[in-house]
Amino acid sequence: MIITGKTLPRRTFLRGAGAAIALPFLDSMFPAMAALGRRVAPPVRLAFMYVPNGIDMKNWNIEQEGAFSAPFPRVMKPLEPFRNDMLQLGNLTHNSGRALLDGAGDHGRCSGSYLTGIQVKKTTVDIKASISCDQIIANKIGQETRFASLELGMDDARQAGDCDSGYSCAYTNNLAWRSETQPLPPILDPRVLFERLFGTGVVLSPEETDRQALYRRSILDFVVNDTKKLQTSLGPTDRRKLDEYLSSIREVERQLEKAEKDSVALNPGLEKPYGVPPDFAEHFKLMTDMLLIAFQADLTRVVTFMMTREGTSRSYREIGIADGHHPCTHHQGKPDLMEKVTQINEYHTKQLAGFLERMKSSAEGDSNLLDNSMIVYGAGLSDGNRHLHEDLPTLLIGRGGNYVRPGRRVIYRKETPMCNFHLTLMDRMGVPTEYFGDGSGPLDPASLT
Amino acid sequence: MQARGPAPRPPIGVAFDGDLGHRIDAVLAVAMLNGFAAKGEARRIALSISRPNLKAAQVADVLSRFYAGRPVSATAGGVGQASEGMIGMPEGPVAGDDPATLTAILSKKADDGTAVYSSSITQLRDTAENAVLVRNMLLAQNDANAIVVLAGPATGLARVLALYGSRPQIVAKAKLLVVAAGAFPSGSPELSIKSDVAAARKLFAEWPAPLVAVGSEVGAALPYPGASIETDFAWAPAHPVADAYRASKTMPYDAAASALAATLHAVHPDDGYFKLSEPGTITVLDDGRTRFTPGAGERDGRHRYLIVDPAQTDRIVQLYKDLVSAKPAPRPGRRGGAE
Numbered sequence: 167m168i169i170t171g172k173t174l175p176r177r178t179f180l181r182g183a184g185a186a187i188a189l190p191f192l193d194s195m196f197p198a199m200a201a202l203g204r205r206v207a208p209p210v211r212l213a214f215m216y217v218p219n220g221i222d223m224k225n226w227n228i229e230q231e232g233a234f235s236a237p238f239p240r241v242m243k244p245l246e247p248f249r250n251d252m253l254q255l256g257n258l259t260h261n262s263g264r265a266l267l268d269g270a271g272d273h274g275r276c277s278g279s280y281l282t283g284i285q286v287k288k289t290t291v292d293i294k295a296s297i298s299c300d301q302i303i304a305n306k307i308g309q310e311t312r313f314a315s316l317e318l319g320m321d322d323a324r325q326a327g328d329c330d331s332g333y334s335c336a337y338t339n340n341l342a343w344r345s346e347t348q349p350l351p352p353i354l355d356p357r358v359l360f361e362r363l364f365g366t367g368v369v370l371s372p373e374e375t376d377r378q379a380l381y382r383r384s385i386l387d388f389v390v391n392d393t394k395k396l397q398t399s400l401g402p403t404d405r406r407k408l409d410e411y412l413s414s415i416r417e418v419e420r421q422l423e424k425a426e427k428d429s430v431a432l433n434p435g436l437e438k439p440y441g442v443p444p445d446f447a448e449h450f451k452l453m454t455d456m457l458l459i460a461f462q463a464d465l466t467r468v469v470t471f472m473m474t475r476e477g478t479s480r481s482y483r484e485i486g487i488a489d490g491h492h493p494c495t496h497h498q499g500k501p502d503l504m505e506k507v508t509q510i511n512e513y514h515t516k517q518l519a520g521f522l523e524r525m526k527s528s529a530e531g532d533s534n535l536l537d538n539s540m541i542v543y544g545a546g547l548s549d550g551n552r553h554l555h556e557d558l559p560t561l562l563i564g565r566g567g568n569y570v571r572p573g574r575r576v577i578y579r580k581e582t583p584m585c586n587f588h589l590t591l592m593d594r595m596g597v598p599t600e601y602f603g604d605g606s607g608p609l610d611p612a613s614l615t
Numbered sequence: 616m617q618a619r620g621p622a623p624r625p626p627i628g629v630a631f632d633g634d635l636g637h638r639i640d641a642v643l644a645v646a647m648l649n650g651f652a653a654k655g656e657a658r659r660i661a662l663s664i665s666r667p668n669l670k671a672a673q674v675a676d677v678l679s680r681f682y683a684g685r686p687v688s689a690t691a692g693g694v695g696q697a698s699e700g701m702i703g704m705p706e707g708p709v710a711g712d713d714p715a716t717l718t719a720i721l722s723k724k725a726d727d728g729t730a731v732y733s734s735s736i737t738q739l740r741d742t743a744e745n746a747v748l749v750r751n752m753l754l755a756q757n758d759a760n761a762i763v764v765l766a767g768p769a770t771g772l773a774r775v776l777a778l779y780g781s782r783p784q785i786v787a788k789a790k791l792l793v794v795a796a797g798a799f800p801s802g803s804p805e806l807s808i809k810s811d812v813a814a815a816r817k818l819f820a821e822w823p824a825p826l827v828a829v830g831s832e833v834g835a836a837l838p839y840p841g842a843s844i845e846t847d848f849a850w851a852p853a854h855p856v857a858d859a860y861r862a863s864k865t866m867p868y869d870a871a872a873s874a875l876a877a878t879l880h881a882v883h884p885d886d887g888y889f890k891l892s893e894p895g896t897i898t899v900l901d902d903g904r905t906r907f908t909p910g911a912g913e914r915d916g917r918h919r920y921l922i923v924d925p926a927q928t929d930r931i932v933q934l935y936k937d938l939v940s941a942k943p944a945p946r947p948g949r950r951g952g953a954e
Contacts, residue, residue, distance in 0.1 A: 231740075257740065261751040580701055581743035581751060601779035606747050 176464070180396065182388030187364055188312060188463035190411045191530055192404040208530050209310075210567040211461045211539040212595055213469040214281060214300060215518065216341055218273070218476040219495045220550025221559040222508045228254055228575045240508060244516040245561075249573060251526070251536060252563040253614065256577035258584045262286075262604055263546060263555040272553035273492075274333020276546030277476035281341050283585040283603015290327065290334045298343040299588040299602060301350070304468045306597040313466040317342045318359065318457065319352025320449050321474035330477050338477050341470040352472050355442050356422055356452040360385075363460055364415070384419055386412055407529075411462065418455045425452060446484050447517055454521040461535055462528055467595070473514060476546060485513050495550030507550070518543055522563060539564040540591060558584060562614070566594055569615060576613050590614065626651075628660035628756045629881055630749050630789075632703070633874060634767025634807060635664050635678075636671040636714040639863040640795070640874035641766040642678070643839055643939050646856045647878050649682040650938030653945070657882045661752040663703025663745035665767030666810070668710040670717040672742045673734040675702045677720055677855050681732070682943045702736060703745030705771035719862030720855050731853045745771035750781050753788040761788045762881040765818075766795040766874035767807050773814035773821075782823045791884065792826045794818070795877035797897065797905030799830040799920035804903030816899040819918070827880060828897055828905070828920040833889075834873030836923045839935055841867045847940035856939065875935050880921055888931055890922040 174194045180187040191208055225240040234249045245252065262285040263276040271288060278286035281298035300315055308314025322339055329335035340349035353359045364385050386393070393412065397405055425443035443449040450473070460466050474480050479490030487494070487506050494510065497503035525536035544560040547553060562570060578586075585605030592599045593608055629648055633641030651657035662679055664671040679700055723731040736742060749772065753761050765772050775781050796807040796815065808815040819826070841860070848857040860870065880889055894916030895909040907920060 261754065264755070266754050267757065577740050579740050579743055581747050583747065604750075604778075604780070606744065606778055 174396075174399070178396075180389035180392040182385075182390070182392065185364055185385045185388040187385070187389055187412075187415065188465050190407060190462045191464070192400065192407055194400055194404050207567060208533075208538045209464060209467055210569070210595060211467045211469070211535075212300070212303065212591060213457065213461075213471060213539065213541050214341060215471045215473060215541060215543045216277070216280065216476075217473050217511070217514050217543070217545050218277070218478050219492050219507075219545070220547035220554070221511050221545050222504070223548050223557070223559065225508050225511070226559050227256065227557075231256075231575050231577050233574050241511040241515055244512065244519040245522070247519065248522050248526070248563065251522070251565070252561050252572050253570065254575045255560040255562060255587065256557055256575065257580050257582050258558050258560050258578060258587055259556040259581050260546065260558060260584045261555065261581070269331070271331035271333045272547065272555070273477035274330035274337040276553075276555060277339075277341065277472075278333070278337035279603075280546040280584075281470065281588070282343050283583075283588060283605065286333070286337050288332050290332060292347075293334045293336045293349070294346050295337070295343050295349070296346050296603070298341065298470075299585075299592055299599075300342050300468050300470050301344055302599060302602070303592055303595045303597045307467060307595065311464055311466045313362075313460070315342065315350075315468040315470070316359075316362075316457070316460060316466050317350045317352045317470050318453050319354050319472040319475065320446070320453060321354070321472070321478055321480060323351045323354055325349065325351055329475075335475075339472070339475045341472050350470075352470070356418075356425065356449070356456065359453065359456050360418065360422060363456055363465060384416055386416055411459075414455070414459060414462075418452065418459070421448070421452050421455070425449075446482065446513075447520075450517045451520065454517075455524070458521070458524055458528060458535065461525075461539065462530075473517075482510055482513060485509055492550075497551055499551075525564075533565075533568075536563070537565045538567045540566040540570065540594065542591070556581065560584075560587070569594055571615050578609065578613070582609075624757060624760065626655055626657050627882060628658045628752070628761040629878070630661035630663075630752055630761060630763045631659060631878070632661075632663045632665050632745060632749065632763070632765050632767060632772050634666055634671075634810075635674050636666060636668055636710075636712070636717050637806065638766055638874060639716060639860055639870045640834060640839065640872040642674075642716065642856055642859045643870065643872060643935075644764070644766055644795075644874040644878045645675070645678045646682075646939040646941075647875055647935070649944055650941035651878075651882050652682075653941045653943070654938075660756065660761065661701075661703060661745075661749050663743075663748055663771060665705065665745075665765065665769070665771055665807075666710055667705050667707045667770075668712070668717075669704075669736065669739065669742075670713055670721060672702045672704045673736045674717050674720050674855070674859070676700070676734040676736045677732040680734070681855050700735075701748060702742050703748035703771065704739075704742040705745055705774070707770065709739065715862045716859045719858050723853065723858060732855055744774075746774035746778060749775055750778050750784065753784060756788050758787050759790040761790070763789050763792045764795070764874075764877050764881050765792065766877060768810040769794075769796075769807075769814040769818040770811045773811075773817040776817065776821050786823050789824050791881065792818075792822050792824060793829060793877040793881045794826060795829045795834070795873040797828050797830050797899075797920075798832055799828060799892070799897075799905065800907050802830065802832060802904070805831050805905075808899060808905065809903035812899060812901065812903050815903075819897050819899055819905075822917075824917070826897070826918050827877075827884075827891065828907075828918065829873045829877040829880065830905070830920060831871065831873055833876045833921050833923055834871035837872060837876055837928060837931055837935075838869035839872045839875060839939065840932060841869050843936045843940060847936055850940075850942060872935070875939070876921060876931075879931065879934065879938075888924070888927050888934075890924050892920045892922060894919055 262279040282296040287294035304315035329338040342350040528535040541563040585603035589608040848854040
């Protein structure tokens with residue numbers, strides 16, 4: 167760490183053996199502006215959080231257009247505390263997810279097209295999609311952060327094989343595509359994510375790795391000298407911010423250690439990476455805690471998060487559902503299965519609410535991290551039973567840096583391309599793009615602002 | 616065991632865009648498409664109106680429901696494609712005029728005061744932008760197995776051309792665009808073109824596939840017989856097409872019907888109902904008149920116009936009556952209009 171004069175560079179790292187911790191926004195990074203009573207606007211972050219197999223639309227869609235007035239329906243209920251932080255968008259459609267003569271395989275198509283906006287090639291061998299909108303953004307603004315983008319997931323990152331009626335698993339298991347043939351597999355293992363965020367990229371020998379694991383210390387121990395040095399140069403407000411931030415990293419470490427112990431103790435035969443917690447909520451919290459830190463420290467501004475892979479048949483024993491998610495969604499109107507789908511959807515939004523709470527509690531200048539972000543939460547199918555690709559469930563959460571006017575239900579015209587939404591997001595992220603996928607043009611700005 | 620061959624090619628798909636408010640022949644053409652569907656000769660793959668008018672969209676929805684023989688959902692029902700009940704409408708300020716054709720249908724009441732015809736469309740968001748709808752529906756068709764018929768201003772259809780990547784898709788999917796507008800080889804400016812000259816000019820100049828124009832002279836030479844309205848539609852206690860026809864003008868009258876000629880030619884281009892001009896180029900002049908220039912020209916001679924064959928007149932008018940007054944087509948399979 168090198169501190170020159172009174173200004174703390176935005177790209178300051180606390181360094182130690184094998185560790186490099188980026189810092190959150192601190193007032194001392196902008197002393198001149200602070201002296202003038204003006205603040206530098208924090209960057210806008212964008213995250214796509216994807217849930218598979220559609221959503222119970224009867225318990226999702228808010229009937230009334232305009233400002234939220236009625237209580238939220240059941241699946242949205244956990245998000246009530248954030249009703250003034252989000253827009254619920256209606257009628258966005260992915261035509262390229264539809265069969266269009268390619269037959270069965272709606273799950274493979276819907277996730278493949280979700281951020282790429284095109285009809286993916288039906289194949290298990292020579293995969294072909296298109297660069298995804300998050301990567302278009304990352305290519306343009308990614309040089310401003312340590313990671314151009316982060317790809318996260320929680321379920322399955324297989325890249326080969328047939329995952330849906332002739333569609334490669336590359337389509338169902340990835341959201342981000344660097345090019346038309348190169349998906350970006352999500353990181354599933356919290357430990358891997360932790361090392362990626364806070365490691366230096368130095369490759370340790372197996373012996374060194376074992377030794378580090380045996381005598382594992384907090385990553386904060388490795389950067390203690392830099393931390394002390396920095397603390398002496400900070401004012402009281404920044405010192406408090408730094409303490410809170412480092413505590414949050416330590417908390418993630420504790421969760422990781424616990425998860426690793428539980429993972430071995432509870433599921434010795436489980437085919438999951440060492441550090442993946444067996445419990446969905448615990449896994450989600452770990453991943454999103456690190457996502458939050460990545461945003462907070464401006465390690466990246468673009469994240470895709472596949473909560474579970476499209477078409478997943480994961481069960482949710484955590485909430486007493488032993489049946490697979492996907493089979494439940496093909497309920498054919500059977501009330502018991504429909505109820506299970508609703509419960510799974512509700513469980514997901516509960517987890518989301520926890521993440522949003524943490525985002526909102528993370529102060530950033532006069533606002534908070536959520537205000538300076540755009541979190542898109544949604545699915546590539548609406549009705550999972552019928553495999554419908556219209557009226558895709560979509561939330562835009564956060565204000566995108568004083569851009570979005572939340573607290574409303576916005577319903578667009580039928581068949582409005584989802585790609586129009588992507589065009590709008592790209593524009594807001596500073597990457598105006600004339601054409602994307604099957605988009606017919608950005609959404610009416612007045613509908614969002 | 617017998618090997619299973621490729622699935623049979625479905626009948627031609629027709630995307631119809633018409634001015635239901637100002638052209639009774641556009642209403643008749645929707646009925647004619649039902650007649651073709653009932654005979655298994657064509658599928659209506661998209662229905663859109665060519666002026667931004669909510670009442671026209673509602674009437675399109677009424678017709679769609681009437682011919683489906685059941686309520687059709689515009690929100691869900693699309694398996695493999697946009698849903699059958701979706702109605703397209705151009706972007707733009709919604710027209711304030713209420714042509715009698717539309718109000719006659721929408722305000723018709725039963726003895727108990729309830730509406731005879733119902734529509735699920737109440738606001739703009741209940742419709743789709745017709746350019747997107749037409750593009751999306753074309754993409755769901757086999758190559759060269761779709762035809763687009765326009766019987767109204769080109770406002771919405773011209774915008775299809777502005778959609779990124781749409782031109783090669785049009786070339787692949789739509790083997791023909793039939794435009795019921797203009798006058799050929801020359802004549803007065805015609806309403807559909809005058810209503811949006813810029814869009815018509817763009818459509819004729821840039822549509823990348825073959826185009827056949829059906830001028831007002833064809834419509835005048837082959838009108839729909841008004842007498843048919845009083846006799847051939849009696850099978851339905853209330854028939855929206857008959858009601859629209861009666862409201863459009865003082866009865867009795869025979870309606871000029873270039874939209875019917877356009878639709879007939881679209882479905883049966885090779886059956887000798889009409890003659891075709893030599894290849895050439897149609898341009899739209901500033902005052903809304905159309906001009907046909909024979910030869911390859913700028914557009915490679917992709918344009919032709921329809922010519923009435925007097926020998927076919929009786930046969931055609933009888934066919935008009937049979938098709939337009941046909942009962943709803945049997946309900947299609949689960950995949951509806953999808954190929």
